[in-house]
Amino acid sequence: MAKAAKIEFVCTDCGKNYTRWRGQCECGAWNTLAEMKIPANSKASGKKSAAVAGYAGFSGGGSKKIDEIESLEAEKRPTTIGELDRVLSGGVTTGSVNIISGDPGAGKTTLLSALVAHMSQDTASLYCTAEESLSQFKNRVQRLKLEYNSDNLYLLSETSVEAIIEELETNQIKFAVIDSIQAVVTENANGTPGSPSQVKSAAQALTQYCKQNNVTMFLIAHVNKNNEIAGPQTLVHIVDALLHIDTNDGQVRTLRANKNRFGDIDTVGIFKMTERGMISVDNPSEIFLSGSTTSSPGSAITCIRKGNRNLLLEIQCLTTEIESEFPQRVCVGLNMNRVKMLTGILRKHTKTKIFHDTFFNIVGGLKIDESETCIDLALVTALLSSLNDFVVPRTTCIMGELSLNGDVRPIDSGVPRVKEAAQHGFEQIIIPHRNYHKSMETAGAKIIPVKTIHQLLEIIQ
Incomplete structure (x- = not known):
């Protein structure tokens, strides 16, 4: 008989977990603990399951001496979007999970539409939209006159994380965009879409799959009124890179990496929003x-x-x-x-x-x-x-x-x-x-x- 799901309470500000509800978190915030349901492991055998082996996937074999571990350089793939490559220190890291955030209308969907179209030219790519119809996305691609490979570019309108992962597995997708992480839900957590438990569990499930199958993924994230990512702070800890688009009064957009495990965070990318999309500005001056x-x-x-x-x-x-x-x-x-x-x-x-x-x-x-x-x-x-x-x-x-x-x-x-x-x-x-x-x-x-x-x-x- 399967064990009952475990209940934890997670602070929406700092992400700290508690076994029972309390009024104030250790970070000092009041009334920020949200209930989260964590599924129990149905198998009681001594063999470890890759599904619960952490974000980087299950390696097994116990601990190793540092000299016994093979040193592997992160593989960078240029995107032909000059300013995005600059911010990501040379290109998108294969197998990484990245978040891109910004105000409504900042250009998140526009930028990633161009990126997924380029990646589809030689890689099976998926754009999953949970906030608009597939025809809307296709109209955007045609309006921006993006070049893509119709055999490799898949579009999906889905809110279930389990269904998204099944689609990734079926079509052997190696590059994916989820629009947005606040709009998808997983069966392993309770709450409505966008709630702290759902956002955290959905990000965990998607990241585990990507790390275990070498899939590169971009997650679009909403921001709150303070221009910070909506949802628990643990979302930032889960992913490899956090990119944010700042909107200026005019057409200028600045892209900055607030976190990057595979590069520095000092580089700023400059874009200009036009009718042809987000255009890289190679000479911002x-x-x-x-x-x-x-x-x-x-x-x-x-x-x-x-x-x-x-x-x-x-x-x-x-x-x-x-x-x-x-x-x-x-x-x-x-x-x-x-x-x-x-x-x-x-x-x-x-x-x-x-x-x-x-x-x-x-x-x-x-x-x-x-x-x-x-x-x-x-x-x-x-x-x-x-x-x-x-x-x-x-x-x-x-x-x-x-x-x-x-x-x-x-x-x-x-x-x-x-x-x-x-x-x-x-x-x-x-x-x-x-x-x-x-x-x-x-x-x-x-x-x-x-x-x-x-x-x-x-x-x-």
Whole structure:
């Protein structure tokens, strides 16, 4: 007689298991324990079952000395999607299970539709959609004009994990996409689709199958209002890689790996959403510069760092006479508190009076993180340029952090940023004095180190 299923309570925040319900988890969260049913092993024999042998599959044989274990390099397969390959450190790892998340409309389905179409050209591939019809998916493939192998590309509309695994086994699928993990259910857990028990058990079952059969899989995951993956935190621990798509105000999408067992997590991929789908941007600096051939006041160019990539972007500022009693401060893509602080520094140390409506914008629709302080000097330059009606040459790149006492503080990765600006033809590069290094002079541009905001004003005005 089969044993009854075991009941556990899992914290939806940290994933810790308990044998009985309690009000507060050890992580400090209240009322986050959800009931989860775990099927008991029906066989009581001493032989271990591969189904319960862990995510990586059953190996057997007991422990081994490290010198007895064969070292195998992870096999990477390029996807021809340049920015995705960059984020995954060279391509998709064979046999890996990956999650891709993002806001609704970020481009998760669009990106993976192109990926599964490419993989089908020489690999049996499956796209399982639990949220839309098969005709909708086919219409998307035709609209995006994707190239695929009709003999290898399988489409499935299914919500049962057991049925999905059976389909993978029947057609000997080696690459699969599940859209989405919150929409599928398994018989081994109770609860509705998307509940912590269902999400965790479904991910466990799919990952075990992939590891035991060398199947590469991508799971699409929903996000909550805090832009975090919906469901238990253990979902992140189960998979090999966690990719997230950030949506900017415009068409720009940034792809970042928050976890990657087969590569680094410092690389950021830049995409542009078009009518032909998610297009890789091999030279992101081109879309973050206005491309204007005429010089005008209120513009300054700087270099920021996204992961391990250096991006040139243009900061624009417009100042106009106030139309009300209080001047406006409008920022698109910038942190408002940072702008207020910089205007305060200008008033204190340069006696600049800003009785104007002030509007700031980042060309290309990119959002600048609050921690990216290297844009301070460029932002101040753009403001003064618009306020005093002078032009900053488009061959000048400005980078540096501004402190409250008016000093210019150093920035991280100064040499790579300078080299990036020099490669794009900038003739004059203004940097913090403490970032200056002789190796920068070989870049072919004139390097101007500054110590204070007063030195910056002498150069730009």
